[in-house]
Amino acid sequence: MTMKTNKLCFKLILFLLCQIGYVVYAQEINLQSTQKFPINISTSVEVFRDSSAKLTLEQVKQKPFLKSPKDHFIFPYSDDVFWVRFTLKNNLPTNKNWFFVWSNPLVEQLDFYISDSTQKNFSHTQQKLITSKRDKALIDQDPRFPFELNPHQTKIVYVKLSSKRGHYCSLYIHTNDSFYQTRINDYSRQSFSNGLVFFRLFLVLILSIFIIRDIAFKLYSFHTVLKTLAYWGLMNILGPIISDNPDIAKKIDFICYNSITMGSALFILFTLARKKLPIWHTYIIYSVIFFTLFVDTMVCITYQWYWLKAGLYTIILSSLYFIGLYAYCIIKQIPISKYYAIPFILGLISYFLINVRLLGWIEFKPLFDIATLLFVAEIFVFVFFLGRIFKVEERNKLIAEQKLTFNIEQNNRLKELDNLKTTFFTNISHELRTPLTLITGPFQQLAEKYPSERLIPLIQRNTDRLLTLINQLLDISKLEAGQMRPEISEQNITKYFRTLTSSFTSLAESRGIKFEIEFDKKDTYGYIDKDKTDKIITNLLSNAFKFTPIDGSVKISTKFDTSEQLMIVEVSDTGIGIEPEKLSKIFDRFFQVDDSHNRRFEGTGIGLALVKELVEVLKGQITVKSQKNIGTTFTTKLPIDFATWKEYIIENADNLISEKTNFTNNNSEKINSAGGTCIENDNILLVVDDNEDIRTYIRSIFEKEYKIVEAVNGKDGVEKARTQIPDIIISDLMMPEMDGFEFCKILKADEKTSHIPIVMLTAKANVESRIEGFQLGADDYLTKPFNSHEMQARVKNLLVIREKLKKYYQQSEKTEVIEAEIKINLIDERFIQKVRETIDANLANSQFSIEQLADEVSLSTTQLRRKIKALSNLTIVEFIRLYRLEKAAHLLSQNAGNVSEIAFNVGFDSLSYFAKVFQETYGVLPSDYRSVTVK
Incomplete structure (x- = not known):
């Protein structure tokens, strides 16, 4: 029991010591004469993270702080508030005026609390991004707080950081002398940097606007403008200059330093990716541009830490990607514009190093100095290369002038040659026209005398071709002579x-x-x-x-x-x-x-x-x-x-x-459709066979009665059947890519083509193949070799059945006799029903068009026309009109209104036209039809 009691007491004491450590203040920072000011106090302070962002100073005093282990801080992107606490004791005999400096100009808001000599009461000073102390100058200004600390006096300091941005910073204590000396050094350093930035900006703008026309230089100039704005945005310079509103100023700063990614992407896109790299690189670069614009927009709309962090990731990842692209080009020996590429890469690396430390990936202390050195090197390297750029531009201008001179001379020669050619061919065309007339006249007589001669069409085509060419030359002659005049007619x-x-x-x-x-x-x-x-x-x-x-x-x-x-x-x-x-x-x-x-x-x-x-x-x-x-x-x-x-x-x-x-x-019945007026009365026969001789033979049998369309295999046949909607199909069974079985199966299952009769040809005469063909929807079967008369008879029989089917679909009331004689295709039945339902839904709409009907049934107007024609032997206009008349007859027989009302209800705007077509269809006027049916 004694050993257990000792262990318990030890743990209790350790716990109490830990708790005491939470509330006691950090070790004092002694300001002594032996120190060289300014001093970095980052390692001697404590930090507390307020996730609620609502705690007051009194509440924070009771919270556990953690000692900072490094000589700098990396505060993450978040909505949290961070508190920094430290104790100062002045051991200097004379100094009482001091400065506290937060070494990051992009902080959004700092609250400075310092106790009095009793360490109980605290005075409060607030500093936002924009304050009356913030000078509107092209010099970055770190937030600073002046305070008094008398000799041998001790004070406690709390600093509250409220910022959605991530921050890399250190805390410094300055004496009066060290602060102003540091400011002088800052002014000197930044005056030099701003001088370089202004010099480069002025130089590239003047050269790109007035002197150098090279697209690469103009893009680099645009990139330089964005880079200059980014530099001033990172230093919290541009935002305060443009606006006194802190919320607007911080958004301006963000857009400035975030949008440099867009400039880099555009430069890469037009100087490298579009001509020399695979197309997917172009898509990636466009994605970078659009995402950058998207993030900028979201930050303007809602200033949130996650959008700020998204911008940071875009900068870092795109910089790595762009640097990698140039490395790839160098390895693969892909030509790059080195006079722009080298300074561009230096700038990319510099900007990458500045931003990457905010993520804590690289915490190397001299990182900022390296980035600054690369920034300065970029400017000097670009200026050094300007001489080369000028030489290249002069050489390009000289080459362009030489090409222009050569082209002018060449054009003059070609024009002279063109005139010679035109004169020659115009003259000779007149001479050729006389013998050609003597050829074509007697030839027409021979064509009439021997119409079956196979060489006649060949000679006819080529004489027509020769006449066309001669007419073209004569037209050119008239045009040159100014004798061609428009002959206009309506x-x-x-x-x-x-x-x-x-x-x-x-x-x-x-x-x-x-x-x-x-x-x-x-x-x-x-x-x-x-x-x-x-x-x-x-x-x-x-x-x-x-x-x-x-x-x-x-x-x-x-x-x-x-x-x-x-x-x-x-x-x-x-x-x-x-x-x-x-x-x-x-x-x-x-x-x-x-x-x-x-x-x-x-x-x-x-x-x-x-x-x-x-x-x-x-x-x-x-x-x-x-x-x-x-x-x-x-x-x-x-x-x-x-x-x-x-x-x-x-x-x-x-x-x-x-x-x-x-x-x-006839315009009273408006069916506004190009397809509805372009009606062809030709019967179409589709021949599907991979053997050209078979196709030619079938063509010779039916070409007098049908317009013949040929397909080389089943796949080709499906496409042509869907587009042409033939009246009948003759198809081979064994074909490459798609055989006749699959071809038949697809067409019979498709609403567009289900009605088309199919005659299957094959050398396979066994019963099983025939049964399979019939099961897949083939309407008839012929084995090779076949007799032409037999084929004509089979086709004729199929068309007779098709005519009966047309009568069946012409009427709303089905006749059982006809239905018993023909084989009703359920897909066709559903299609006609769908068409009638669509017309019924638009029955009173006189403006209902063929295009609308075609859209409703998911067919083109041409496909719909041929489908309706094949099923009912009616045009679409006739089909719609007949259906409306049937509805009108039904309403008249039911005494559902007067004649005018019924005419309008079924889609007829003109009562006289309604009476005319009704009488043509039913043999009596609508009023008489009502009288007869009512009786």
């Missing part, structure tokens, strides 16, 4: 473009190129020169197809700027593109964009030149944008208003008055 421009572009559809299919046509409005009337517009659009489209590879795409879109009365036509492709240095020459005559081994077929080099001059004749503009191996876009703007062309209008051969009258009369 046209339905939308209809005109549909006709013009439709001739390129088969060309696109034969070359495996996706051809998109996009119109801005349903019908637009304007004044154009059809002949010249034909030549412009045809040349642009021909050029697009010429340089677009298989599986590429060509698109033409037409828009109308009503405010400026302009027609805007864009022709774009995904072809080989044009190199930037060649863009300015593409409208020159005989200039070939592609070299001989790239061209897929011959070209003269006069097409685009002709286009350019024709556009100018039509008072328009043409521009081109292109990227190598990505594609090219030509944009043509042509005026179409009466005021522009009133002097050039000729008699219009098209009976537009009648056309416009019909258009107006």
